[in-house]
Amino acid sequence: MRTRPLKVALLGCGVVGSEVARIMTTHADDLAARIGAPLELAGVAVRRPSKVREGIDPALITTDATALVKRGDIDVVVEVIGGIEPARTLITTAFEHGASVVSANKALLAKDGTTLYDAAARHGRDLYFEAAVAGAIPLIRPLRESLAGDTVNRVLGIVNGTTNFILDRMDTAGSGYSEALDEATALGYAEADPTADVEGFDAAAKAAILAGIAFHTRVRLDDVHREGITEVTSADLASAQRMGCTVKLLAICERAADGKSVTARVHPAMIPLSHPLASVREAYNAVFVEAEAAGQLMFYGPGAGGAPTASAVLGDLVAVCRNKLNGATGPGESAYTRLPVSSMGEVVTRYHINLDVADKPGVLAQVATVFAEHGVSIDTVRQKGKDGEASLVVVTHRAADAALSGTVEALRKLDTVRGVASIMRVEGE
Template identity: 70%
Template sequence: MTTLQSDPTGGPADRPLRVALLGCGVVGSAVARLLTEHASDLTARVGRPLELAGIAVRRTNIDRPGIDPALFTTDADELVARDDVDLVVEVIGGIEPARTLILSAIANGASVVTANKALLAEDGPRLFEAAETAGVDLYYEAAVAGAIPIIRPLRESLVGDDITTVMGIVNGTTNFILDKMHTEGSSFDDVLAEAQALGYAEADPTADVEGFDAAAKAAILAGLAFHSRVTAADVHREGITEISSADIAAAKLMDCTVKALAICTSEEVEGERRISVRTHPAMIPNSHPLASVGGAYNAVVVESTNAGRLMFYGPGAGGDPTASAVMGDLVTIARNRVRGAAGPGESAYAQRPVMGMGEVVTRYFISLEVIDQPGVLATVAASFAEHGVSVQTMRQEALHRAEDGGARLVLVTHSAPESALGATVDALANLSEVHEVLSVMRVEGE
């Protein structure tokens, strides 16, 4: 006969662990379904049954097939404060009331799983401190890249290594749009409309196409990788709305593709280890592993001193994939609860300074519309040299402008600081020989 261990949380050792679910949308309903359908397997994996104590929703009169209507409540505050709740899953999103509910759950001794990247990027330190004080877990695998396991490798598997770079495609909507523009030659507006029709993009796509979603995820990844507190305010953010068909075509001519990237790096600058965190579109060589990531998929490449280059790839959004990540965290914190222990908390001992974007060094693609006459190339090249930016390649294409025989000048630079490149572009825009600076884009991944 098996003898049950005493329950570190109080009560009989075979007592079910009670789960409060905050939110029952696409992800929440998938979590509720998995808890019900896989109850016996989950019991075997955890060592105790997992039982839904209640589900907080805005409206209880909506039909949610397969979920017991008796579980629904509109009083989320009361649900997370209940004495019989051991674990809380938050999938409502946004800053409030999610923050208040999570802090209340932690204060009442519950461990928490959240998929809320915006909240973690804005106020993560406060949540981690509360969890540490209470001796409970705060897990958040689903907050970045959907089903892809990237948080735990950074938080646990690679914690003994020195991570130098985390670079990835962390927003499926923007990747879908850019992939379609690249493969089909469609315009940004046409592909955005298609993405909305397919459910990849919201009716208001601002968070995706302007980079807010990716910036929040980049902050979380950088904080984990470099053991520093990084917020969304520290992230340089640019969207993809200005990417044109001409930019896509130019990338193809360079054997590159345009991707919206989150880039987190740690490097030695003037004897001090500093980090940079940014999200923006960039050209990457077709030989780079991220170049082949198509559709709404996500992928993250991690480079470290000892492990080298690792790549994590998979569906970055959707109910079932995200619910899979939530359930992985839920099983882990439930196991910890049974053992009377907590997993790793925040690691911010290094607190490395975040570089301004002007200090970041990378390569650039610049497209200019210029007057097609002798001496223009020399004038443009002199402007680059004056600001310390070295040109790697230069190509001129006729535009067949009837009025002045204009030409399109395409340049790719060697690595240079962002500040130097910005000064160069400003100077070019003021040259009488330059009609217009058509495009400026970073070149990454070499």
Template identity: 90%
Template sequence: MRTRPLKVALLGCGVVGSEVARIMTTHADDLTARIGAPVELAGVAVRRPSKVREGIDPALVTTDATALVKRGDIDVVVEVIGGIEPARTLITTAFEHGASVVSANKALLAQDGAALHAAAEQHGRDLYYEAAVAGAIPLIRPLRESLAGDKVNRVLGIVNGTTNFILDKMDSTGAGYQEALDEATALGYAEADPTADVEGFDAAAKAAILAGIAFHTRVRLDDVYREGMTEVTAADFASAKEMGCTIKLLAICERAADGGSVTARVHPAMIPLKHPLAGVRGAYNAVFVESDAAGQLMFYGPGAGGAPTASAVLGDLVAVCRNRLDGATGPGESAYAALPVSPMGEVVTRYHISLDVADKPGVLAQVATVFAEHGVSIDTVRQHVRPDSDGEASLVVVTHRATDAALGGTVEALRKLDTVRGVASIMRVEGE
């Protein structure tokens, strides 16, 4: 066994970074045995050096992250500061000065993953990022390595714990969106500004990464269709229950039926209660993978938090250190398929549409005509007349599968009907 330690630079020492440092210390003997050499925390770059960090030698703490990654003796840089800059520059600088990189930075990887992979390859170094998607859940490595001999056709998942907690609370208690968000904030599941989570930006970045790996195609954040969940109501959940469904914010990455293109999207959707994802509760994440040979696989576990995310970081650290000792590198970017990313309008899906309509004869016929004119077939129709509606009824239409463009055109035409007082809710139906 090699006695000279492999030196690790840690960029960021917040919730995740502090857990990485703790595990490196408390599990030092096990890590040494698994890697074949000891690992040493050689420096920690932070913004506030005066803060007391339990278990970390103050002499290791610095505010000069650039100088830390430029040190010629650093073997691996662990980046957990997040954001685009200075993370991007620090990572590329680390490659230039001989270090491999382990990152949890989903936003950066979704935006500039191709360039970072190219920089790693140019300098003969590793770029690993299991922690960037779904926290502790092993997902990137199974897609990139375990399923390397298979053909993945679909990745469908709950990849944001905050949104799942909110929707699960709305489903189980009948709470409204704001009430559920307030509880998530009080419990620490939601940030003071929850926009990245509830508007789907976080999930979209993860979808871009997953699609790129699953389909061997470069998929950027801009390629991912995104809708948030702030408009989901208690009435939507009531309607979903009538269909035997619940509502989840899903990241969906699909290969077209002809295999010639891919799509990536994030939006709330109704899924049947019998689907495995329907039972994912609280702040947990789960990802459902469908492939030719392996069939259906599901990965489940905590998708965020200091210790779970640090677990994924340390798994990558062990792999990268082993590669370092062997003088090799692990799998890099695989984008050989170079499939085009189709726009959302070409996605084939189903819709659940709730309309407020005039309660008089002929309305259903008018609505059905609009669907027919746009080539969208109706699966079921339910009508409810409210006692205090003043001549108004609620009409719920569930469609068969059609392109999203055709469904969107149908909704716009329905809005123009004199007998349609309003479109109360529009939601896609998935997982069937």
């Protein structure tokens, strides 16, 4: 074993960063044996230096992250501060001064991963980011390496634990959205400001990363269609149950049938109870990968939290350090296909539409005519009326999203349609 330690700089020492530092210390001998050299925590950049950080030498604490990554003797920088800046500048600066980088920064990778990839390649450094998607679940490396010889056609998954917990409570306990969100907050699953989770921003960033790797093309956050769960109601869950389904917030990345484009989207959807994703409970994550030769693969586990995320960071750290000792680098960006990202309007799936209509003869015929005029075929219809008002639930066959949008716009103009209560896609069949 090499005696000179590999020096690691840690940017951020919150929930994840503190776990990374702890594991580096408590498992130092094992990590050294696996890498072939000991690790040395050479510096920890934080915003609040006065905070007591158990197990970390106060002499390592600094508020000057830039100076830390510029030192020149740092072998690997671990970035767990999140956000776009200063993280982007710190990472590119680390590459310039000889360090490889392990990051958990999904927002930056989704918004401007190209800059990071290009800087890493230009300076011959590694950029690893397993922890950016689905916490402890090994997913990025299987897509980048294990399936590198295969063709991935679809990635379908639950990649946000907070929203899965909320929807699970609404489904199994009969909670309303607000009640389920309050419970998620009390248990620490939801942040004080849950917008990034419940509005789908977190899942959309992960979908962009997964689509780019799976399809060997560049997919940015702005390319991902995004809808959150704030409009999902108990009535939607009840309707799903009547169909033998449940509701999940799904990240869906697909290659077009002709192979000439891809789509990436995040939205709530009904999925059959027979689908493995339907049984993913509470704050867990699960991702289905469909490849031509490998078939269907499922990855399941805790998708967030200090220890699970730190596990993914340490796995990357070991890999990057091994590469460093061997004078090599791991896989970089693979974007050779240059496939365009199609709009949401071109996505084809089934739909569940709940309409509030007048309870009188001829309404169903009018509604059916609108669907037919827009080329959307109806599979089933369920109608329930009382005191001059009725609820009309329509489930369609597969249709383009643009066709469904045109249908709904026309339905809203009918005098007999008092409102479109909800629209939900049906996936996973």
